[in-house]
Amino acid sequence: xxxxxxxxxxxxxxxxxxxxxxxxxxxxxxxxxxxxxxxxxxxxxxxxxxxxxxxxxxxxxxxxxxxxxxxxxxxxxxxxxxxxxxxxxxxxxxxxxxxxxxxxxxxxxxxxxxxxxxxxxxxxxxxxxxxxxxxxxxxxxxxxxxxxxxxxxxxxxxxxxxxxxxxxxxxxxxxxxxxxxxxxxxxxxxxxxxxxxxxxxxxxxxxxxxxxxxxxxxxxxxxxxxxxxxxxxxxxxxxxxxxxxxxxxxxxxxxxxxxxxxxxxxxxxxxxxxxxxxxxxxxxxxxxxxxxxxxxxxxxxxxxxxxxxxxxxxxxxxxxxxxxxxxxxxxxxxxxxxxxxxxxxxxxxxxxxxxxxxxxxxxxxxxxxxxxxxxxxxxxxxxxxx
Numbered sequence: 004x005x006x007x008x009x010x011x012x013x014x015x016x017x018x019x020x021x022x023x024x025x026x027x028x029x030x031x032x033x034x035x036x037x038x039x040x041x042x043x044x045x046x047x048x049x050x051x052x053x054x055x056x057x058x059x060x061x062x063x064x065x066x067x068x069x070x071x072x073x074x075x076x077x078x079x080x081x082x083x084x085x086x087x088x089x090x091x092x093x094x095x096x097x098x099x100x101x102x103x104x105x106x107x108x109x110x111x112x113x114x115x116x117x118x119x120x121x122x123x124x125x126x127x128x129x130x131x132x133x134x135x136x137x138x139x140x141x142x143x144x145x146x147x148x149x150x151x152x153x154x155x156x157x158x159x160x161x162x163x164x165x166x167x168x169x170x171x172x173x174x175x176x177x178x179x180x181x182x183x184x185x186x187x188x189x190x191x192x193x194x195x196x197x198x199x200x201x202x203x204x205x206x207x208x209x210x211x212x213x214x215x216x217x218x219x220x221x222x223x224x225x226x227x228x229x230x231x232x233x234x235x236x237x238x239x240x241x242x243x244x245x246x247x248x249x250x251x252x253x254x255x256x257x258x259x260x261x262x263x264x265x266x267x268x269x270x271x272x273x274x275x276x277x278x279x280x281x282x283x284x285x286x287x288x289x290x291x292x293x294x295x296x297x298x299x300x301x302x303x304x305x306x307x308x309x310x311x312x313x314x315x316x317x318x319x320x321x322x323x324x325x326x327x328x329x330x331x332x333x334x335x336x337x338x339x340x341x342x343x344x345x346x347x348x349x350x351x352x353x354x355x356x357x358x359x360x361x362x363x364x365x366x367x368x369x370x371x372x373x374x375x376x377x378x379x380x381x382x383x384x385x386x387x388x389x
Contacts, residue, residue: 004366007035008042012277012328014053016365017093023368024171026089034060034090046281050097054104057094061087065115072122081123088115089171096163099282100289109165109198116167126179127170132188134214137202139188140195142166144175146184147224154229154253154383155184157215161236161259161363162290163280165194174372181380184225188215190241192290203292206305212245212252220251229253229383233375235363236279239321239330240264240306243338247314254318254382256375259327259363260335262312265303267330272300277328279362312338318347318382322371324360325352347385349378 007018021031034057041049068083091112098105120127126145131138147153156178158169166187169175175185189196190211192204212232220227231254234242239261246255261267270276271283280286284296293299312319319342323335332352339350351374353359358367 004361007031008039011042011046013046013279013281014042014097016279016362017097019361020168020365020368021089021093023365024089024092024168025086025173027086030060030064030086030090046278050099050281051102051104053097054094054108057090058108061090061094061115064090068118077122081119081121084115084122085119085171088112088119088167091115092165092167092171096165096168097281099285101285106198109195112167113195116170124176127175130186130218132186132214132218134211137200139190139202139211139214140166140200141186141188142170142175144170144179144185144187145224146179146182150224152224152226153182153184154231155186155219155225156379157212157219157230157232158185158187159190159211159232159234159238159241160193161234161238161241161261161279162193163286164236165189167194172368172372174376177372177376178379181376183379183383186215186219197290204290206244208241208245209248211241212249216249216251227251229386231255231379231383233258233379235259236329237261237264239334239338240308243308243312243315243319243342246317246319247311250316252317253386254320254379255315256320256322256379257338258322258371258375259330260321260323260332260338261308261330262334262337262341263307263309264330265300265306267334268300268303268306272296276331277362279329308338308341312341313343315342315345317345318386319345320349320351320375320378320382322351322353322364322375324362324364324366325354326360327362329362347382351378 006015008014064087068080072080095108130143166189169187178185191202196202219225233256235258239257239259342348359371364371
């Protein structure tokens with residue numbers, strides 16, 4: 004993995020994510036260079052300074068976008084708003100949830116993303132998925148140009164990503180180019196659902212899946228019999244759990260396995276493996292709505308796919324990096340071995356020689372994303388042939 008900040012995995016991971024999501028290397032360098040010395044003090048120290056340094060660059064790019072828009076150069080403006088959104092994604096992600104800057108930064112990110120959709124991607128719109136008396140905020144990237152029903156992938160994030168990370172990865176646009184729509188959802192415990200609505204995560208992810216399938220099935224531009232589900236990072240738990248119990252799903256993809264996340268948390272208490280974000284335990288308690296670490300660890304024993312993945316009866320793909328420093332590759336083998344009732348199951352491991360070997364393949368995201376898209380295309384074709 005490209006390590007901009009030697010010895011600081013979390014900050015370097017964010018840089019790599021940004022460069023693999025459309026960030027310009029010059030702008031990323033200008034955001035990072037002022038905080039090089041600060042990075043040596045560890046991942047938790049200086050996260051507000053990290054945000055401020057990245058925000059300065061994001062604001063500069065946004066100002067350039069506004070000037071381009073005023074001059075009638077809509078495409079240039081939209082591209083710059085999108086890059087500003089990429090930088091804001093990482094700036095906000097580094098903050099403690101107790102920081103007074105976190106919610107305003109996220110709200111600003113939402114407005115920047117809306118501007119980019121308006122100017123360069125009208126096929127992507129903000130939608131609301133009805134859920135238990137409220138809604139799950141989402142983006143829908145529509146592959147149907149004439150209203151004809153198209154297959155769709157529901158996309159879920161993990162512990163610390165948002166629907167904005169999913170969109171800026173470029174994967175929804177790639178799927179739309181292949182004729183497959185993508186619903187990018189902030190599920191409970193993530194993104195806008197957590198930050199602005201206070202919805203926390205739960206073990207029973209089939210509840211969110213049912214809401215997403217209900218919403219999509221009511222859309223005339225969606226093939227209700229070709230709704231799949233993909234999720235990365237902690238989505239590697241969320242997705243297989245949902246697919247085991249929501250039988251309307253046509254296929255499922257764990258973009259990075261997460262077979263026994265509760266067990267991983269016990270190991271993290273012993274400082275085994277890398278954390279994904281600064282202020283880790285504060286973030287975990289926020290996501291799951293737990294009052295303290297002891298309570299969370301006890302409850303987290305239920306966050307496992309043991310006795311679950313054998314109930315998956317649709318095609319199932321697992322991808323994983325052999326050098327994943329957050330979730331050991333052994334968990335990918337556990338999910339694969341236990342998915343005994345999936346009519347088609349595949350395990351794709353990415354190596355250091357080819358790239359995509361870090362957590363969710365973020366060191367070479369286009370490589371992993373293309374493989375995943377190809378597998379989905381092939382599987383949908385096989386389902387139609389059958």
